[in-house]
Amino acid sequence: MRVGDCSVLFVDDEIDFLETLLKRMRKRQVEVFGVESGEKALVFLERTSVDVVVLDVKMPGMDGIQTLREIKARYPMIEVIMLTGHASMEAAIEGMELGAFDYLMKPMHIDELLYKLEDACKRKEIQETKIALMNEKAPAPDER
Amino acid sequence: MPGESDPILGSFSRRLRINRWIDIAQGDIIYLRKAMQTNGPPPIFNVAMLRILKRLFSGNESRLKDAEILRAVFRDRYHHFKLLLNANNRALDHMAEIQDALRGSKAFGMDFVRSRCTAISTSVWRMIDNLNHLAPDKYAALNDRFKAIQNRINHFLQSKSAAKDVPFVVPLDRVDIGMKDTVGSKAAALGEIKNRLHLRVPRGFVVTAEAYRRFLEFNDLQGEIDRRIQAADKDRLDRLYDLSAGIRRLITRCPLPPDLEAAMDESFQALEKTEGRTITVAMRSSAIGEDSEGGSFAGQYGTELNVSRENIYRAYLDVLASKYTLHAMTYRLKRGLRDEDVPMCVLCMTMADASSSGVIYTRNPTDPQDRRIVITSVWGLPKAVVDGSSNPDLFLVSHQQPPKVEKKEIALKDHAYICFPEEGVCRLEMGPEKRGMPSITEDQAVDLARLAMLLEDYFGYPLDIEWAITHNAKPLILQCRPLHGAGKPMDKASGKISAASIDTVILSGGITASRGAASGPVFIVRKDADALRFPKGGILVAAHALPRYASLLGLAAAVVTEKGGITGHLANVAREFGVPALVGMTGILTAVVDGQRITVDADGCAVHDGVVQSLLEEVPSHTTPIDRGPVYLALADTARLIIPLNLVDPDAPSFLPEHCRTFHDITRFCHEKAVQEMFRFGKDHRFPERAGKQLVCRIPMQWWVLNLDDGFREEVPGRYVTLEQIVSVPMRALWEGISAFPWEGPPPVDAKGFISVMFEASRNTALVPGMPSRYGAKNYFMISRNYCSLNSRLGFHFSIVEALVSERDTENYISFQFKGGAADDKRRSRRTAFIGDILVEHDFQVDLKSDHLLARIADLEEKEMIRRLKILGYLTIHTRQLDMIMSKEEAVQYYRAKIAGDLERLLGPEK
Structure with missing residues (x-):
């Protein structure tokens, strides 16, 4: 699974950081979108489907953990990576327990992030294939 | 397909004989169920899907056997296995970083401690999570252990919160030395002098640590500050500079909480009332912990002079912001002080309109055996002394009663700082008549010396005192703190220049501000932007000894300035960090050019052209010591819960989740179990395409290959696989090393070696031919395109190579374990050491414990990893029975040379 085959939504209230990141991702052929708040992320996901969401943990308004909770409730197959400048063990583990794929800390190398995106996309693709196969190979008895 | 006698796989299947498929299906169901429990039924799970899951759970497994599903599963x-390996690698990398930091290889702050602890716990959590996917509910106890360890680590990461019930503002006449934790060291010392010693100190008040906390809380600042510090690349000076500027801007733009503003205004009015006139104030930082751990913050933080009533709030914020100047931040980093443990208190004192002022050191800071009192003095405010912008008058006064002026040097003081009537200070050019005049009389110098001795006696240690004289009154004390750098033994006479080096002198003169000698290329700092390009090991040359250059002292080999005195801030920090420094060296800016290599002899007050070895050899090269301050201790404490490895033997009955005491234990456990789970899966004969196959090769040993994923070029039917069918990058590299040279067979054994082997063999039935033993001669590869592990139990030696090699450099790693041998312990240990030496030569990190060797290398690019794997492949085969010859030195030499030669041929010329 190449990262170029999947779409990613970045959510970060630091506009400068967000824009730089989007630019660098586009240069690497990743299909990316960016919004600057948790609320906007949820609105965005209603219209557009993505494979991975990269979430800043500390944002004004709806914070990263709340947003993660909402995303996982509405779209359990989307993989969410937490990205933060604020290292906190509790927040990290809380995020992981809520189903985040990983918890990364700024500053981070762009390749590092790409690898994570790749892994997260692959995780999602595998999960979907498996479920699709089970669905198709085992029709329910009353459907016969 | 390996049979039941198979040494590694067999033991697993004996232990567990349950239906794999149910097991796997259950794993998925538990995963899906969990997802639904937490989130409610998601849209993707339709009713039909739920029915399928129910049927699977009730044991109808027949449909699952479909090959496509199996492949997907x-x-x-x-x-999951790969993610677990990645997390493991990441955790081990961070652990190595912590160990490095504890060894003192670099300065670090709490952000380092916090981010590494967070990164490690995230990785450990991911390992547990992935293992739980591989083996649902089997190792549930791991979660509890993880929580317990994490809680204990958290305890060390929390900052100490100081006592509450402290007012925002305290009048200075109610302050004493016991109040350090509320008013900061500087204010506490001045309060003590004012209220216990009854010496002259200006009136004032202190804005306390509680006020600082209130300010941060009101604006929700600490989190944002921590975030910015963590996110910055602290190895780059320009980034640090941006960081510092950003945080200061952030602070100064924040509003003051109304209750704090009111308290400050009230105190100011009360002060004005006591003085009986309209006043201005000096606002100085008084940070908590300033003089702890032997560090002197000497002017690290800001001072705002001559501030009028309406501007005290702005000035207050400026002083708070000075906590984040570049040099204050680097200073804390070097001293290991926790950012949040350094609350800023601010001392407001009625501005003293000084006619002359200066600094007293109660002894010579550059030569502790010289007990004379050092007084520097200038016209106007002491700013000119502290910031090193002007050469002050210097008085050396004997440390005796009555004190006597032994030496004075009157400098040409071309400017002075004085107060504007309403607010602010200005730099005034001195007229020719006052320029060369002494700024204080000898009598005043004697008075000051008396004061200095009194204070030194009272506090019991050498002091650094800032004073001012207002229009011929008695001196006022403005500041008093421990003198740093005093009291270190001196081991050689100062001021000598070796005869051999005299003709290399470019310039001599100046004053020794910090002792020692160093050489390096000249780097002239003319403006702040120059400082950002300062090279490591450069000689800092500048016009003034400005306090902000202190941030360069971690990089500079030595400092030479045209202006400045030994009582300035830069001189203080230079002494503290052991960087040789000469100040007041007139002409240095024109005597040297950028990039010119010079040797600074601070003791000899001379600058030499080139590298003068004889000078350098006399002085041990300085290192910047990392203080074992609070940050260091926090890391050391957390490291005890992270790094030690207690679970070493996977065969021991104690190898259980319950016995994991550190994060390292958990990673070790998860890794071991994950490998076993992967073996178990591939072992199942109902999934033949994933079963082990024997490798067709010329080497007369059995090699089995288990393809985990994409390790084969194509689907391989039957029992055998050829090398051509294998595309695993690390396996092919290992194999190249294994097969490069024919094995010479066991080396000729000396008599003692033979007896030693016989003795071990009689104790260990595995060594007796014909006896069934789990130490058979079989080797197992587990592979994918980028992964390979090789377990070999050859004769009585046991080794495991594990490698992940791909274009992702940062995930690449190789680990190698080696154990056992038939000879006695001593020979075995010698052989392990022998192998260890070879690995160290090839950049492996090697850990030796008697006859057990652990080696690791990580993060190199693919090409380099492949080289290392070839070496391991070679060593796995060719060092097999070397312990038998380990007592014969010439045999050891022979093999060492042979191995070196073989490896050279194997690897070809480097790069």
């Missing part, structure tokens, strides 16, 4: 498992 297998891919899923392998991906």
Whole structure:
């Protein structure tokens, strides 16, 4: 699974950081979108489907953990990576327990992030294939 | 397909004989169920899907046997396995970083401690999570252990919160030395002098640590500050500079909480009332912990002079912001002080309109055996002394009663700082008549010396005192703190220049501000932007000894300035960090050019052209010591819960989740179990395409290959696989090393070696030919395209190579374990050491424990990793029975040379 085959939504209230990141991702052929708040992320996901969401943990308004909770409730197959400048063990583990794929800390190398995106996309693709196969190979008895 | 006698696989299947498929299906169901429990039924799980899950759970497994599903399930498992390996690698990398930091290889702050602890716990959590996917509910106890360890680590990461019930503002006449934790060291010392010693100190008040906390809380600042510090690349000076500027801007733009503003205004009015006139104030930082751990913050933080009533709030914020100047931040980093443990208190004192002022050191800071009192003095405010912008008058006064002026040097003081009537200070050019005049009389110098001795006696240690004289009154004390750098033994006479080096002198003169000698290329700092390009090991040359250059002292080999005195801030920090420094060296800016290599002899007050070895050899090269301050201790404490490895033997009955005492234990456990789970899966004969196959090769040993994912070029039917069918990058590299040279067979054994082997063999039936033993001669590869592990138990030696090699440099690693041998312990240990030496030569990190060797290398690019794997492949085969010859030195030499030669041929010329 190449990262170029999947779409990613970045959510970060630091506009400068967000824009730089989007630019660098586009240069690497990743299909990316960016919004600057948790609320906007949820609105965005209603219209557009993505494979991975990269979430800043500390944002004004709806914070990263709340947003993660909402995303996982509405779209359990989307993989969410937490990205933060604020290292906190509790927040990290809380995020992981809520189903985040990983918890990364700024500053981070762009390749590092790409690898994570790749892994997260692959995780999602595998999960979907498996479920699709089970669905198709085992029709329910009353459907016969 | 390996049979039941198979040494590694067999033991697993004996232990567990349950239906794999139910097991796997259950794993998925538990995963899906969990997802639904937490989130409610998601849209993707339709009713039909739920029915399927129910049927699977009730044991109808027949439909699951479909190869496509199996493949999907297998891919899923392998991906979990790979994620687990990545997390393991990441955790081990961070642990190595912590160990490095504890060894003192670099300065670090709490952000380092916090981010590494967070990164490690995230990785450990991911390992547990992925293992739980591979083996649902089997190792549930791991979660409890993880929580317990994490809680204990958290305890060390929390900052100490100081006592509450402290007012925002305290009048200075109610302050004493016991109040350090509320008013900061500087204010506490001045309060003590004012209220216990009854010496002259200006009136004032202190804005306390509680006010600082209130300010941060009101604006929700600490989190944002921590975030910015963590996110910055602290190895780059320009980034640090941006960081510092950003945080200061952030602070100064924040509003003051109304209750704090009111308290400050009230105190100011009360002060004005006591003085009986309209006043201005000096606002100085008084940070908590300033003089702890032997560090002197000497002017690290800001001072705002001559501030009028309406501007005290702005000035207050400026002083708070000075906590984040570049030099204050680097200073804390070097001293290991926790950012949040350094609350800023601010001392407001009625501005003293000084006619002359200066600094007293109660002894010579550059030569502790010289007990004379050093007084520097200038016209106007002491700013000119502290910031090193002007050469002050210097008085050396004997440390005796009555004190006597032994030496004075009157400098040409071309400017002075004085107060504007309403607010602010200005730099005034001195007229020719006052320029060369002494700024204080000898009598005043004697008075000051008396004061200095009194204070030194009272506090019991050498002091650094800032004073001012207002229009011929008695001196006022403005500041008093421990003198740093005093009291270190001196081991050689100062001021000598070796005869051999005299003709290399470019310039001599100046004053020794910090002792020692160093050489390096000249780097002239003319403006702040120059400082950002300062090279490591450069000689800092500048016009003034400005306090902000202190941030360069971690990089500079030595400092030479045209202006400045030994009582300035830069001189203080230079002494503290052991960087040789000469100040007041007139002409240095024109005597040297950028990039010119010079030797600074601070003791001899001379600058030499080139590298003068004889001078350098006399002085041990300085290192910047990392203080074992609070940050260091926090890391050391957390490291005890992270790094030690207690679970070493996977065969021991104590190898259980319950016995994991550190994060390292958990990673070790998860890794071991994950490998076993992967073996178990591939072992199942109902999934033949994933079963082990024997490798067709010329080497007369059995090699089995288990393909985990994409390790084969194509589907391989039957029992055998050829090398051509294998595309695993690390396996092919290992194999190249294994097969490069024919094995010479066991080396000729000396008599003692033979007896030693016989003795061990009689104790260990595995060594007796014909006896069934789990130490058979079989080797197992587990592979994918980028992964390979090789377990070999050859004769009585046991080794495991594990490698992940791909274009992702940062995930690449190789680990190698080696154990056992038939000879006695001593020979075995010698052989392990022998192998260890070879690995160290090839950049492996090697850990030796008697006859057990652990080696690791990580993060190199693919090409380099492949080289290392070839070496391991070679060593796995060719060092097999070397312990038998380990007592014969010439035999050891022979093999060492042979191995070196073989490896050279194997690897070809480097790069």
